[in-house]
Amino acid sequence: TYTIETSYIGYRKASAEVTVGAGETVTQDFTLVQDVLLMEAVVVTGTPGGIGIEKREASFAITTIAPAEIRQLSPPSTAALLEVVPGVWSESSGGVAGANIFVRGMPSSGDAPFVTMAINGGPIYGTETLSFFEQSSIFRLDETVASTEALRGGPSAVFSNAEPGMTVNFNLKKGGEKTEGRLKYETSDYKLQRFDGYLSGKITTGLYYMVGGYWKTSPGIRDTEFNSENGRQITVQLTKLFKRGAINAYTRITDDFGQWVLPMALNTGNDLGTFTPLGNATRFRELQINRQGDTRIFDFSRGRGWKGNITGVNATLDLGSGWTARDNLTFTTGDANTFGFVPNGNPVRVKDLKATLGIDTVRTQGGQILTDSDWVQNYGHWVVLKDIQSINNDLSLNKRWSDHNLTVGLYQARWKSDDFWTLGNHIPVHNVANGDILAGITAQDVADAGGGGPWNFGLQSAGDARALAVYGADSWNITPDFRLDVGARYEWIELEYTLDTGPGYPDGSRDMAKSFDGQDFAVTAAVNYDINDEFGVFARFSDSYLFPHFDMIREGTYSLDENGNIEANEFTQFEGGIKYSASAFSFFATGFLNNVDVFDGDVGATRESALLSTQTFGVELEAAVSHEGLTVRAMGTLQNGEIKEADLAPEVVGNSIWRQPDWQFRISPSYEFVVGKSVVNLYGALRSVGKRWDSRDNNFQLDGYTKVDAGVTLSVPGGLSFGLHGDNLTDSDGLTEGDPRDPTAANGRPIFGRSVKFSVRYDF
Template sequence: MNTRQCALALAIASALGSAQAQEATSNSSEDAKDYEQIVVTGTPSGTAMRKVDASFAITNLSADAIRKLAPKSTADLFKAVPGVWAESSGGVSGANVFVRGFPSTGDAPFLTVQMEGAPLFQPPTLSFLENSTLFRIDETVAFMEALRGGTNPVVSNGQPGLTTNFMLKEGSEVTEGLFKYSTSDYDLQRVDAVVSGKIDDGLYYMVGGYVSSSPGIRDAGFNAEKGHQFTVNITKELDNGKMNFYTRVTDDHGVWYLPTPLIDGVDNSYTQIGTMNRQASIQYGPDGTTQAYDFGDGRGWDGSVSGGKIQLDLGNDWEFVDRFNYTKGDANTFGLVPNGEPVALSTVADNGSSAVGAVSGNAYSGSTQVQQIGRWVVLKEIESFTNDLAFSKRFDALKLTVGLYNSHFSANDWWSLGNQSYHVVAPGGENLTGIDCNDNLDSCGWNYDINSTGDGRTQALYTAFEYKPMDNLTLDLGLRRENHEIEYTVDEGLDGVVTKSVDYDEDTTSWTAGVNYMLTDNSGVFFRINDGNKMPYFDDFRDNYGNFSNGGDLIFEVDQYELGYKLAGDNYSLYATGFFNESESSNVTQPGAPAVLFVTETKGVEIDANYTFDMGLNINLNATLQDTEITKSDNPDWLGNEVQRQPGWQIRVTPSYDVELAGGNFLTLYGTVSSADDRWSDNGNAVVLEGYTKVDVGAYWEVSENVNLRVSVDNLTDKDGLTEGDPRNPLAPNGRFILPRSVKLSVGYTF
């Protein structure tokens, strides 16, 4: 059997849903060849195929590769994906993820996170919620795939940017498991466990999860990061396919790290929150109702995702797949948000010279640096049910897929933003009395309070045609017709008066077309074009209400062109993709502010390369070079500017070296060097964020057949790189640092 026949056999096995095929897709075997890498994301029916045969840009990371990257959060893992700029400096939740120059002010409007092929939540982003917040990486994850552009406008939720798909481990005939304890130099205490095996003939289980607690990489003086997660995955193998059903319950949150004042005495270990200010009161509504909150709760997810997948071979070249899930929970945000630049206390104190600490009672002199800090409260309850089913039929050289996608989703929000009060500029700096603004919370300037409710429905019919006129040439076409409904009301001011009401019902069409030509069994080229849409969700209507009420449908069109080359061998692979896209979007600097509409164009190239030497040395390279330009804008000062917060180039080099020890055990040394170009803090290109280079290192030691040790050091040189400035006031001297140096140790036992 030749290489291609072997790959096709694996693909057929995956389509039938065998557990063995899933293990192949994870690429976790140490002797797996680069040309044997299998992917399942991006095909209309989730059918497995060789990565080198794919006519789109996709990255796959095995569980072992994820461990070596030692991500601090789910979004931190996305840094390993070419074409993606992920800002994970906000903590365990609340990341900003940018894709291929698509414009964004923050969060992740062009990111979809899937589990087992189904989106966790239909809207890619709501204010204070991006989808990576809903997923925590642990030892139950088998592998992750990341698809950029490609078929995204047609499959899944139709979001045209980046789709990441996390696949869970499954049980097998053998009972096996892992227990792992982790600690760190910032007093992390974490236990992970997973076990899988056989229940009955053809019936298998996997259960696992974690419990974790720490003061945070930036020490807040209390357990600022804590949580737990539990996952069950039940698999049933059938004569003609497979079913699996899972549930994942998560309660995990951490302090929200925000931009800090860029002045002497403040570095990347600084955080506004601490024991003297984590408990505070806010005033809201027309009557100035006062309520206390614990801002140490930060950002996170307290909820569950339950679902499943059914894959069947119906005979006569018919295949059926259904992927579904139900998501429900709370994604709240509590944060101390800087407002403006630091000033001397004497300029704001009532007596012109000093003020007193509200907690300590200490007197602070007039030269003390103080800064307005907003106490922001966002209570967000979400719920969704998603079902994606597809039938496929092969007619000799033609394969036809017809699918129906349905998602019902809702979000109920209660916000109180603003609530500014002057605090001492110091880690966990306390609030002060003797300042009129502080002693009268409603006199400190901007506030924005809302109570909103939103329900939505997305229904799409999609079709895909794949035609092979010859063995080495594949043509494909995908079409998606989508109906998008939103019902949304907002009470701005918390006075019981609805200020904005939306009843939205629009249809749109997206499509993609690709050509894939294989030069040899393990090399080829592809060209793809797609026309997709960024659909409006609840916050889009609130921020763009004026445009909507004047007849705008708020559907932003995204056009993409891709030209790719792929090459894979026994010990090497090279995937290079050139891309060009044009995207419509809007920009809101602060909730409640009017939106600015604009259009951007981006051209660039992504490189994902891997080489393994005979001596046990492996080197992985991923790089992105892109040029962005704002070509149209409601703000004429933006024309010709670059898109904010995305580097012109970034590169990551990840070497690893295996050393065989006496007794046959291994020691693996690995690391990552990542560099990024300068970026602009804002679309006005007024403030530059300097580029930086970050170094991470690690080691993995097989102490025995069952016991292993892993040490990882993040940001070895303790680099003070900035991921963003002040998104609400670009000229204010505030910025968010990358996370400081940290050391983590894990001891594992496998059986």
């Protein structure tokens, strides 16, 4: 008699006892129940050295996203995928890159200072964010992604790169014994052309491959009069299995960019779902790049994006007697550039501009004469050239001993960023879609009539950092149902930064040359109790840190201890969770309380930078129910955050956390049924979010909004599938942000307007 256990990603395990006589062959059929929240999936994020643990056994909050859910969401960017993760507010309305991502009320002026992106468990850059850079900008979703894990808080504060906020890990598909693949074509009502594909299989005994990628082009939903969204990517991964271990190596080459969508004038009659000021008239700009007067013509069709390579090697070796060694190496190099057409201040009526200047006619360079009721606005051509490089390695040694699972590890990282900026460069523009530049009018003229005042800033900088950390952890099963998880980390860091600034370009004189050392300590402890096979609870405390990055040195938003060492911002988090997983219903709820020290500031902002101490408490909810062909998923976040201390801005003490809603929820039903020999899946999603404050000053609130999506897929015999997806079907103009550079300006950034995609897919 034998016990056979079967498992398949997205379904619950099943087992059966089978009795087999001598020379007999027995067939055992299994009917697997869908595991909608993937509670039985093995997650590696948040585990020491990436040893892995089943999600239902985890003492931390983690969301797992299967490829089928990604297809139903149809996210236009990596940041948009995070809309399904509780506790996260992702402002993905800026395009394919350059998102603002916030976690559990941890405040920020923008980018994603509390978010790490990883591939196969390895962080893709040494620090979470820089000015004009956050890590989702250098990762593109495609058919090579097998699964996604998003961990908030928890033990990541101790392991790997010591992320106190959220780590999003993308596991790539691996080859297997069978050759399989996919070809996919996608188009849309905004003229998208995209081809995806992957192929995987066996090379020889123990050696497997996976190769895949995509090519795409489109003018975008916000049509710029040219194809502003272009990209291509190829990923190759090899996996070698040994008798006592495995080694996995991949490389991912990307060249992908898209228009950087920025806040726009809200009350000038433009269609907020499709408007963009950028067009052929403003696509190119000649700008001065140095003190000698040299110039360069920049093409702003490239927006924000990534042209580079991410390579990784993961190895596992069973040393025997319960000892296991693991190593995870990641190397990243490339250009994460920004070409933005950025609004400056309020729009101005043409009649007011005429009155201010004492003129009778305002016309564009193309010859159009504007009416008194037309609007004009100052816009600036911003250029940020950012050459980045990062290498990190996480080496760990694990020992299973009695009821203990002990791990010690060594983490090393080196990262750099070489920057050239020219910001400001304002010109007056007719405030219509793809508006033309005004003739004979200056940006100062528009400023005199009530618009934003022109300014210029440029720099050349070089930042270099090195980090070394040791960590240790133990998971102690005190009883079969009660586990204690503890971990600690000590890190040393070196930061070097050199800066040359000037009036729109680096002026050739050194403004700053800094060198800092620092060190800090992190600790986490949790208990996990399995009440029964379906129900479990956990509680966790973490005390962690986040060191300043290069741009904080430039801005002076850092502090030194009495020995002249750079100090990290401190984080403390308390978490408690409930996990329930039954055949038809799953539920995951996590309550949290965090205390965070952060510097608030933004490039080009009118407000001064200030150190703030904040506190946020809240709850994250995930639930799923399935019955026959019907599946309903739900996600929600409730939180309340407050500024507790602000020495340089005491007037904001007591104000609410800004740019994040107090509540948000998403519900996504789907129904699958059979028609003849074909399978049809109808799905939809409703996402609703509450109001958000514009800035730390709490001047005004952005209204909440609701977004509705829906789609259908048809799978026919032979591996062919068709898909139709409608995004923002009600054509909501929901605002994700105001104007972070000037909160008093009547500008804001709405979500993209209604769009429809069609796809055809062939699996083999």
